[in-house]
Amino acid sequence: MAQLEPYKGGFYLWNYLPSVPAAVIFILLFLAATAAISWRMYKTRTWFCVPFAVGGFCEFIGYCARASAHNKTGKLMPFVIQNVFILVAPALFAASIYMSLGRIIRSVRGEKYSIIRVDILTKTFVAGDVLSFVVQGSAAGLMATGDNAKMGEQIVIGGLMIQIIMFGLFAVTAILFELRLRQHAKPTNGLGLAWKRGLNMLYGVSALIMVRSIFRVIEYAMGQDGYPLRHEWTLYIFDSVLMFFVMALFYVWYPDGIQPQSFENVMLDT
Structure with a gap:
């Protein structure tokens, strides 16, 4: 029968026995979601979604x-x-x-309604995202050693805070763009609603990732003796479930329709 075992010098990597049934459920969910998004990406040639598919594969490997x-x-x-x-x-x-978001803005020819120039908007947010990725990834391994565990937790918190700040700025940028665009866009048929659907998808998945990131900050701020790191259900409720919903929403409202020709009937005031 499985039981908790120390790693080195009496230091325990885990505060509980990881649940196999729970992990298997999310192995299957993330595998299915990643396969579905990858197939849709291949069929529509929307290669900007490659990082999203890779993220789903990372979830699969993790579980x-x-x-x-x-x-x-x-x-x-x-x-x-x-x-x-x-x-x-x-x-x-x-x-x-x-x-x-950059593709949506260009699709409706709404560059002048964005508070950040579109040619640097994507670069700015992706650069912040890469920084967050590097900081979190480089520190996660430190938490496996007793001497450096606390430092690793603090660095991870820093990476998560970068992610939260970037998502906050992203949300402000997207909301202000939509408010400005609504004052000028005059959709003449159903195609004009596509950009709104795309923005709603971005709002939904961004809110879910934001909640998850805030939970992770709280989790690591409380440390190894805190409630979240000592109870596995918190990870599944505030991370696993939320990230699966992110993938589900992204698939349901997949951004394959964000193309300039899809918005030929959206008239913008000049």
Whole structure:
């Protein structure tokens, strides 16, 4: 029967035995979601969604490692893999989300309504996202060692705060763009609603990732003795479920219709 085992010098990587059934459920969910989005991306040639698909694959790998860790709680590799891959996957989702906004703005020829120039908008947000990804990824492994665990947690918090700040700026940019565009856009048929649907998708997935990131900050701020890191259900409710819904929303409102020709009947005042 599986039981908690120390890694080195009495230091425990886990505060609980990882649940195999819970991990398997999300292995299957993220595998299905990643396959569906990858197929749709291939069919529509929307290659800007590659980071999103890679993020889904990272989630899949992460939960495979959690399932494996059930009988290997004293082993370093399963812990590090699940910690890193599950932690950084939303940063990959964010890259495609940021690129989607730039495409929406160009699709409706609404560059003049964006508070950030479109030619630097995507670069700015993706650069912040890459920084968040690098900071979180580089620090996640430090939490596997007792001496550096606290430092690793603090660095991860820093990476998550970068992500939260960038999403906050992104939300402000998207909302102000929509408010300005609504004053000038005159859709003459149903196609004119596509950009609104695209923005609603971005708002939905961004809010879910924001909630998840705030939870992660609280989780690491409370430390190894805090309630979240000692109870596995918090991860599944405030991370796993939310990230699966992010993938589901992205698939349902997939941004393959964000093309200039899709908005020929959206007339903008000059």
